[in-house]
């Protein structure tokens with residue numbers, strides 16, 4: 680009963696989906712909800728028919744067997760076409776929502792290069808011109824996690840951010856439950872998607888692809904802040920010296936990233 684408190688009642692309305700933080704996530708939630716409602720309506724009809732048949736044709740005292748219907752063409756055509764129609768409707772909506780969620784025709788406000796490396800994440804932020812000047816002309820600020828340090832991804836609220844995903848080693852998967860999206864990070868391929876957060880707050884993210892022994896350590900935090908706080912964060916990164924000419928994409932870069940080298944030596 681404790682699971683039915685008012686805090687979780689909204690979860691019922693979302694069929695246990697997290698409350699979407701991003702504009703794109705709203706479409707995913709709508710698809711999830713619609714699919715559940717369609718499936719439940721189908722379920723109610725089927726359960727109703729089963730119950731009706733069980734009661735209506737239950738065994739009577741006279742032991743008479745009800746009429747056995749076979750080779751009923753209209754019925755057979757119906758139960759072939761109805762499921763095909765359902766699959767077509769589900770498929771069409773899935774493709775429609777997929778196109779919305781993966782739409783990259785809108786020019787993003789910034790492109791953050793995300794690197795999934797064994798066993799953490801590196802986030803490369805492009806610096807706006809004024810902050811770039813403070814960084815001595817270097818174009819990127821970064822945050823790099825290690826297997827023993829969970830990095831934080833900072834995003835400006837109400838702005839569209841594109842994630843460009845790369846991996847120097849094996850396949851990882853970049854996902855934030857609050858954004859209702861995850862995507863594979865594949866060596867040699869540049870996957871990307873865009874999000875537009877609609878509220879500030881702290882969220883959790885992780886690797887969704889079993890990528891090796893310390894896969895479970897590939898956690899990260901997501902912090903959605905106001906654009907002004909985002910700029911302040913970038914300035915702070917610059918002040919602390921986490922800047923580079925090029926985005927750090929892992930591999931040979933990885934050993935030069937803060938924290939990774941010392942950890943490598945420790946092992």
Ligand SMILES: [Cu+2]
Nearest residue numbers: 851886890897
């Ligand atoms: Cu991973």
